[in-house]
Amino acid sequence: MRKTTERLKPYLFILPHYLFFVVFFVIPAVSAIYISFCRWDFVSAPVFVGWQNYQKILLDQGGYFYEQFWNAFTNSFFYVIASVPLLVGVPLLLAVMLHRLHRFGGFFQSVFYFPYLLSVATVVLTWRWLLDRSFGMVNQVLGIDVGWTIDQPYFWIAVLVMSVWWGLGGNLVIYLAGMAGIPRDLYEAAELDGANAAGKLLHVTLPGLRNQLLYTTVMTTIASFNIYGQPLMLANSKTPSDDKNVLIILIQQLAFGTSQIAGMASAIAVVLGVAVMAVSVLQFRFAREAR
């Protein structure tokens, strides 16, 4: 008898979290897949329509949802392409500089890290004020009249700048922790082999950071695909114009806007989820082959 309760105890420890996990993650995720095959308005019972939602967003050329989806997808995708190299590369550059530095490293690290802890709303409001067309510091100092919150490509440049300012610190800390773990003798050995600074970076530092680089690339890609707050708040409109729209804004508009097209919104969310997972798997595979 005592044996049995002893054996059940581990499950008791897991149970509370697993309940949360199943109720608030697994069930909604599975429901999302089902709903994506339905016509649903949150109120009446979902009506199964097969692949119709997917067909409308992915294939139905010229259709409203097709146009909306591919527009938002393209914007999100270009943001990923532009932001991931910056968010992976710039902190790497800073990490190399900080690693080489003898003093004040902790101070600089703290400064670069802090914005990472702020909410996207705070970040955008802070930058929006700097970028205000008439009163903003940036336009005044540079003596230009640029509509950062309205016109392209300035809008997306602003989004990129504030995203790098915001998100760089997280990856920076990961790199620095990784660099601290690279044994000193590797550098000394490279020096004996006559390696210069670039050689040491290429043959010791970067290989030593392989796991960290893979991790930051995958995680940054996922985060960038999920971009939402920056364009929404920079545009400061409930319905940003097409050139400023991204997938999550579109999902929100469709599901929680006036029309409440929840099935279609779920289909887009599932496509986004599959795209993100596919890219992650590809990155892992690529990293394994590069090994």
Add this chain to the structure above:
Amino acid sequence: MIKKETVLQLALVVALALITVLWVFPLLWILSTSLKSEGEIIQGGLNLVPRDATLATYQAALFDSAFADQMPVLRWFMNSLIIAVAHTAVMLLVSSMAAFAYARLEFTGRTVLFYLQLSTMLVPQVVTLVPLYRMMVVLGWVNSYWAMILPGVGSVFAVFLLRQFMMSIPKDYDEAARIDGAGVFSIYFRIILPLVRPALIVTGLFVFLANWNDFLWPTIITSDVSMRTLPAGLRILQGFLTTQYGKIAVASVVSALPVFIIFLFARRYFTKGLSLSAGIKG
């Protein structure tokens, strides 16, 4: 040779100091704006130090009752605080229990259950958004704290992180305690939890800030202005005040201030990369 190294160090410090100015300036500028009078802001001067520093905008944005009826910034602050504290407490309790079982106990299905959870880390949260909203409607949790405290606890991030730390503790601790007649519960509570205290703090800080900063979910799940959290509130404040940048600056400072204070006191926990590197090495 020494000379060359000195030059390099100097160049690095100068370059990093310039970037530091770029990094700090936006924050100083919004702080400065919050301390200027509306008149001075509209004149559009480029002075970082306000000509007449005043707390008038703070008074108007936070304590003016007519304004607070429409945009209750302080109420949002309290909402955020209550929600983030409660969420962090629940999260640390259930996550540390699960992490303990995964890391220190042996049972059938342990690997399967763990990898089932781990594999969901790549699934973006947005996939669950629509059904989760419907669930909140059914539970009557729309516009309630519960919707912002509990669903996030299903995240596996904290379990994964704490398990990583708990696995690094030698097995001898449990065995010695077991020989002394300690049960599983007291091993968890008296031995393992105290040993991973730093990890609990790190995880707690990240969980707290993630919840404090969450933007998408509170924006969707609260339609009642008084139930918003600070970030979700900032979203409507921005639409409400198109020109009064002083008040927006005040609200931004108010939302950043607790984060700054936490950062000042817990800096070493954040910048060690402790938490994240633990996840990567494993």
